[in-house]
Amino acid sequence: MTLSPSTVAARRQAFKQLHQSGCFVIPNPWDAGSARYLQGLGFQALATTSAGFAWSLGQPDGHLDRETVLAHLRTMVSATHLPVNADFESGFAADPQGVAESVRLAIETGVAGLSIEDATGDPANPVRPLDEAVARLRAARRAIDAAGGDTLLVGRAENFFVGRPDLDDTIQRLKAYAEAGADCLYAPGIRTREEIAAVVAAVAPKPVNLLVGSASPLTLADIAALGVRRVSVGGALARAAWGGFMRAAKTLAEDGRFDGFADAAPGQAINAVFSG
DSSP states (O other): OOHHHHHHHHHHHHHHTTTTTTTTEEEOOOHHHHHHHHHHTTOEEOOOOOHHHHHTTTTTTOOOHHHHHHHHHHHHHHHHOOOOOEETTTTTTSSSHHHHHHHHHHHHHTSSEEEOOOSSSOTSSBBBBHHHHHHHHHHHHHHHTTTTTTTTTEEOOOGGGOOOOHHHEEEHHHHHHHTTOHHHHHHHOOOSHHHHHHHHHHHSSSSSEEOSSOSSSSOOOHHHHOOOEEEEEEHHHHHHHHHHHHHHIIIIIOOOOOGGGOOOOHHHHHHTTTTT
């Protein structure tokens, strides 16, 4: 399904409005069905998960090509009437010009926002040099502006996520990404109140996305009080689904028992989700 330009523009405007005040949860579905279910629960926006989608194709996170991801974005945008933020990894390109082209193509899918991260995928040097990362963010910003400027750009500092938990460097990066044109800032992996508050203060008044991908002592009210604008869960919902599947499958394979189906959702209930 191809959305009309007015529909895409309305979703993008609604998405930007969500970032103006308060704090909202933007959960991460990995396919059309999970997107439809989350929409039915009343969430106001959704975000894709590179990990969850890759696992659904039998691939590890970070191993999908640009065309596969773009096709997935079109599927997700068509599956829901909610704004969709794209986990666009590092822009699927080696240089800023390539990032700009990738962003242009992502915008054409109808997403309301997209993130560009500074991870390299190289364990020895997991984070890009700051000047290189900034150039890539600026290229993404130019591509968005050339397309009308209404797609929200998220700048991601991956330090904590890739085993380099340096808060000072993370903040330096986020401030540079904000200056380069990022509308929202994101440092996946920060967890403590002190880390979160420091990031929020450093990039204010621009909004901050917080990843909560595992059980946390912080409630949504706690997170909102720290000044966070939006909370995503990354691959956590996909991991929860995989956890149930793996436990049930192992019980069947190893013990010849069917106990793992005890907590399975009734087929009628699932059908009802998609019958409306």
